[in-house]
Amino acid sequence: MVPCVLALDDETSVLTVVQEVLEERGFRVITAKTLAQFRRIHAQEQVDLFLIDTSLPDGNGLSLVRELRQVTDRGIILLAPRRDEGDGVLGLELGADDSLTKPFLGRELAARVGAVFRRTGRAAALPAGRPRVDHEFEGYGMSLQARKVWSSDGVEIELTTSEFELLAALLARRGQVLSRDQIMNAIKGRSWESYDRVVDGIVSRLRRKMPSTKSGSHFIRTVHGVGYAFTA
Structure with missing residues (x-):
């Protein structure tokens, strides 16, 4: 199954970069510009990794991180404007896996997404019964x-x-x-x-x-x- 990334940001230019960079690397990317759009998509799709802007026109990205952590263990990467770098740190405290400061380079985005997905992506099927306890x-x-x-x-x-x-x-x-x-x-x-x-x-x-x-x-x-x- 192709891993799915759901990106939430109100800047079209940011979503364009995210889509181009990650689709080149084999991800399926779905984008949303508002929290309302994000909620509709999340209810319908099986998402493997979330990219979330900390500053939204109709909500708060940090509150969304807290909300998502109640229902999913999938990867979460925050996208924080440089003026709001502190939000990225707060997001980590709330359970986000990583934070990127905007603007960012495509290769940095790809590296961060790849690293988080390797840690949080859906694991291969395990043998029946409880896995080995280490x-x-x-x-x-x-x-x-x-x-x-x-x-x-x-x-x-x-x-x-x-x-x-x-x-x-x-x-x-x-x-x-x-x-x-x-x-x-x-x-x-x-x-x-x-x-x-x-x-x-x-x-x-x-x-x-x-x-x-x-x-x-x-x-x-x-x-x-x-x-x-x-x-x-």
């Missing part, structure tokens, strides 16, 4: 192949891409302290500028979604002035 801790289980996390009673815990990648990075170096820069490099790549509050926000969401099953502190420990460590 990490277990405090009753939780994580499968890197299926990109899923379960609680002790077998219920899947819905994590965003960034939440899953951060948890996987900490588990890969269990017991070691990772700085915020190291965590951002692990979940976003070295081209990313580190924002401390983005990492802190992701950790905070993980702690809410996956509370410690034992008495005492959470299994993601804050090391003040340094970063975080997985201690379970």
Whole structure:
């Protein structure tokens, strides 16, 4: 199935670039210029990745990110005007996977979309039954192949891409302290500028979604002035 990108932006020039660049790379691109158009399309299409302008004529892109994260784990990339770069950071805290500042180069768009889609795209069919569990801790289980996390009673815990990648990075170096820069490099790549509050926000969401099953502190420990460590 050809992966589908739904792009929401009120600038025709931006949508033209998005469509030309991504269709050349094998994506099916659907565009919308208003939030109302976006909602109609989203209700009818199976979308694999969203591009969302933070500034809309009939709504707020950041509110839309929060709304989408309640119903989908598909990739979300924000398109933020240079004057509103801070919105891109806030969008990451709300669950977006990446942010691009407008205007952007076509090759940068293609690289960011490709990276997010590789992390969030629909996985190939897995064998029947529960996939292999790579990490277990405090009753939780994580499968890197299926990109899923379960609680002790077998219920899947819905994590965003960034939440899953951060948890996987900490588990890969269990017991070691990772700085915020190291965590951002692990979940976003070295081209990313580190924002401390983005990492802190992701950790905070993980702690809410996956509370410690034992008495005492959470299994993601804050090391003040340094970063975080997985201690379970």
